[in-house]
Amino acid sequence: MTSQPVFIQVGALAEGFAPDSHILPPVDDLTGRTLQLEFVDGPKEALTFVSADLVRTTNGQFECRITSVRDGIYFVDYIGGGDGSRPAATSYVLDVKQGLCTSVVGTLPNESEARTDAFTRVERGLELTGVQAQFRHGRIVQQGAQAGTQGALHHPTRELIGMRNLYTYSATEQYEHVYLNDNFYAWQCLAGVEAGLADVDRCHYIAIAKDLYLFVWREKIIPTLGVVMIDLERKKTDGKIFGYQGNQFDTLSNFPVGALAQVLNVTRHPQ
Template sequence: MSQIAENYKRVDTVTPDKLFPGHDALRLDATQSLAGSTQVLHFDGRPPVSYSFEEKIVRWTSEPATNVAYPIGEAAYEAIEVQQGLLAATINHLESNSNDLIIFDLLRRRALVVHTVMVGGSSTIAERSVILEAGIGGGIGERFERTTELVGKRIHWSYGPSHFFEHIYIEPELYCWHGITGPEAGMGAVEPTSARKIAEKLYLFSWSDRGTPFNGALIIDLNGKPKSAGRLVGWDPEKRTISQVIVGATGLLVNETKYDHSLI
């Protein structure tokens, strides 16, 4: 058997309890910038949702209540400041096995939501994620456009001393990852992705694993030295609940492939 085959590990063998510890070594400090504010998000084709933020708790309401999965409730949240006027809040809904990463672009009065839910079947759990746009305080104006600006880039990402990855963004909706150091060393896959442009060289990057119930949602900043921040969510099979870790990473742009589409 080759050395590569001996070192290969299936991606579904690393559960969140093994993967997540240490991923938060470079997480950004939490901000209280949203505390004391109420942000009303107006979506296309669904009722507005009003989020009222306190220091560590967010409460939300929506009308009519029958049109949304959780019309009223509260949960712990954590927010980070990405840039001035640009905040990201992570809300973990343990009662419904779901999770929201909400990007608040306060200057342009718009928001971007990555909503992930763990769906139970007769014998398995599946992850389902959607990306929603909303206007803040009114209808949607400027959109978060899908982007191809990550395509061709090869970046090494460090989440701290125990987690080191290689990412290659090969298509607008596919990327390849390879674990170099940490629990996922010797593992890799090509996964479905979605990328939206937030600002100049600033992107929302979200992906789902094919082999295990998992979603990652990161804000990638390529202004200067690459860095990222966001959250990972997965299914904890022992606790039978959704699991979350808030993460940060620094990156190195190893190289970039420029595609000449005229030759295709």
């Protein structure tokens, strides 16, 4: 009989993903530039890239990670943001050629919220996960004029739904995703520190460009936020996973992830 697989904290997950991972190297393309972001809803933001790993925003200065999964499109990520009431991390997708931007501010539940059982959450009319994500879409303004075209903003998409994809994060870590519907996806760990684990979690799909998506998931058992760019053209992903380091709720983990992607099959249900 095989042993029962056990869910682990995000900090332990980070340790498993770290060796020889397929993350993208940081880029310094944006160093010295200031981008003005105008969102459809919410206040404007200014991002000044002090260096390849330091960004200044309207809310402060943060150590960040900047990568580019496709030419001219950048993923910027750091711990911070939100209203200060919960631990938060912020991610931006910046398409400087098309002049389009998306921000994702993710927050983690506090200890009391995280320890509230699923039945109680259902009784209270709450989502099963206490992890939250706020999305904003807009345009990039550079030197007093909007960059690029006046094309459609980044937006929710159903293009991934029905796909069954294989993601190889390193020589030891491999996962399968099945994108079920507009709100949920199923995952299982085929190899690695979570081998044998599987679940269905809340998720969001955002279209960025042709065959390029922002995929965000919010796990309910271990408070976890994943924010990942999926490029099906290059068959590559890059992003991050955010959560608590351990079970004391006093230290955060926000670690990079990247994988080689393969579409295994696509299921289309009859109307």
